Amino acid sequence: MGMSRVRKNAFFSAHPVCIFCGGGEKATTIEHCPPRAMFQFRDWPEGFEFPACESCNHGTADHDLIISLLGRTDPFTDSGNRDGRMSALITSVHQKHPELIAKMMPSAVEARALNRRLGIAPPPGMTNQEAGPVRVTSEMHRAVEIFSGKLTKAIYYMQTKNVFPPEGRIALKWFTNAELITNSGRYVVFDHLQQLDGLAPALVRSKSLLNDQFEYKISISAGQDLLALQARFGHGFGFAVFASTDGARIDASFESIEQRTGKPNPFVMIQ
Numbered sequence: 122m123g124m125s126r127v128r129k130n131a132f133f134s135a136h137p138v139c140i141f142c143g144g145g146e147k148a149t150t151i152e153h154c155p156p157r158a159m160f161q162f163r164d165w166p167e168g169f170e171f172p173a174c175e176s177c178n179h180g181t182a183d184h185d186l187i188i189s190l191l192g193r194t195d196p197f198t199d200s201g202n203r204d205g206r207m208s209a210l211i212t213s214v215h216q217k218h219p220e221l222i223a224k225m226m227p228s229a230v231e232a233r234a235l236n237r238r239l240g241i242a243p244p245p246g247m248t249n250q251e252a253g254p255v256r257v258t259s260e261m262h263r264a265v266e267i268f269s270g271k272l273t274k275a276i277y278y279m280q281t282k283n284v285f286p287p288e289g290r291i292a293l294k295w296f297t298n299a300e301l302i303t304n305s306g307r308y309v310v311f312d313h314l315q316q317l318d319g320l321a322p323a324l325v326r327s328k329s330l331l332n333d334q335f336e337y338k339i340s341i342s343a344g345q346d347l348l349a350l351q352a353r354f355g356h357g358f359g360f361a362v363f364a365s366t367d368g369a370r371i372d373a374s375f376e377s378i379e380q381r382t383g384k385p386n387p388f389v390m391i392q
Contacts, residue, residue, distance in 0.1 A: 129151070132172070133148055136171070136172035138172065139172060139177050140278045141173055141271055141274055142177050142287070143285070143287035144284035149175055150178040151171070151172065151173065151178075152171045152271075153170060154169060155169065155192070155268070155354070156185035156186075156189050158186070158206075159192040159193060159334070160326075161334065162203075164326040166325065166326060169275070181271065184268060186210070186217055187214060187221070187260060188265070189210060190214050191264075191357045193207060193210065193355060194255075194356070194358075195355060195357065196254065196298050218260055221260050224260075225261075227256055228250075229248070229250055232250040239254070254299040257297055265293075266389065269291075269295065269360050269362055269391065270291050272350070273285070273291055273348075273350050273362050273364055276339050276350060277348060280341055281341065285364070288367070288368050289367070289392065290364060290365055290370075290372060291362055291363075291364040291390070291391050291392040292362065292390050292391070293389050294387055295360035296310070296359050297358050298356050298357055298358060311359070314338075314349065317340045319339050319340030319341075321336065321337065333355065335352070337351060337353070338350070338351045346365055347363075347366075347370075347371075348363075348364050348365075349364075350362040350364070368392075375388065
């Protein structure tokens with residue numbers, strides 16, 4: 122059921138500008154971030170509705186399909202398909218990205234070698250291709266970059282009531298479920314960030330807990346100019362983001378780390 126006109130008017134009165142392009146455009150649509158299709162029975166977390174301009178909302182719809190598919194992908198169980206929607210979602214992804222599904226599938230030889238390296242033994246009746254991780258394609262990288270930037274801005278807005286500025290900078294490191302397989306169901310970077318204080322809320326819809334499908338921890342400085350976001354989506358993928366409303370500040374921080382360690386920055390600047 123859609124939102125009533127009265128409720129929409131009240132929403133845009135309270136949230137008049139698009140939070141995804143820096144507040145320079147009027148909000149005319151309501152963005153669900155993460156996308157509703159990621160969640161079983163489309164029961165997305167309460168409160169995850171954000172003001173957006175037409176371009177920021179509908180311009181990323183094709184990327185949202187890829188994100189929803191990634192978030193539902195589970196190498197351990199069939200939990201991503203409890204509502205029976207995976208087949209329709211795969212069909213939708215194929216319609217929008219005709220070559221993507223084929224590009225994601227490793228060859229039989231590649232799958233066998235990868236599964237051997239990861240210690241995956243296909244159960245009876247399942248091939249190595251069906252049991253193992255998929256290839257990470259350029260389309261998947263781009264979808265995660267766009268989505269992680271939007272979710273960072275959305276959660277920042279939720280917590281501060283401020284729009285993340287265009288001159289701010291967002292740095293991303295994301296992980297597929299292959300890392301979960303090799304590290305006993307854990308993301309190593311999250312272990313390194315455990316010492317950060319932050320908020321890790323319970324996410325619900327009609328009193329049903331949804332943290333098995335999406336959970337996050339947000340850490341924001343007292344001045345609201347620095348933040349770290351850790352997010353996980355089922356057993357599909359996860360990411361860590363460091364961001365600053367002052368782009369020069371985060372650039373300088375990463376340059377200093379590279380100089381001290383002599384190692385390249387593993388994070389990708391997505392804004």
